[in-house]
Amino acid sequence: MEIAVLTFLLIIAAFFLITVGMLLLFLHSLREGGKxxxxxxxxxxxxxxxxxxxxxxxxxxxxxxxxxxxx
The missing domain is CATH 3.30.160 (Double Stranded RNA Binding Domain)
Incomplete structure (x- = not known):
């Protein structure tokens, strides 16, 4: 696999994980309330x-x- 393709896939995976993490934090704060x-x-x-x-x-x-x- 070319290094450019691997780099692109890692960047996409990072954005996906960040988005999922933010969504989980948002949903948790809606359920639990929060400060x-x-x-x-x-x-x-x-x-x-x-x-x-x-x-x-x-x-x-x-x-x-x-x-x-x-x-």
């Missing part, structure tokens, strides 16, 4: 801007960002 939490990091130059829906999310993102910036 949505989230956050993000915006890095402008050497300065990260961290935001989150609560302090735990923001703290976790700061730690992850620090690890990525050091590595």
């Amino acid at each position: 949505v939490e989230g956050g993000g990091v915006l890095v402008i130059g050497p300065f990260p801007i961290v935001f989150g829906t609560n302090q735990r999310i923001a703290r976790d993102l700061m730690v992850i960002t620090l690890i990525f910036m050091i590595a």
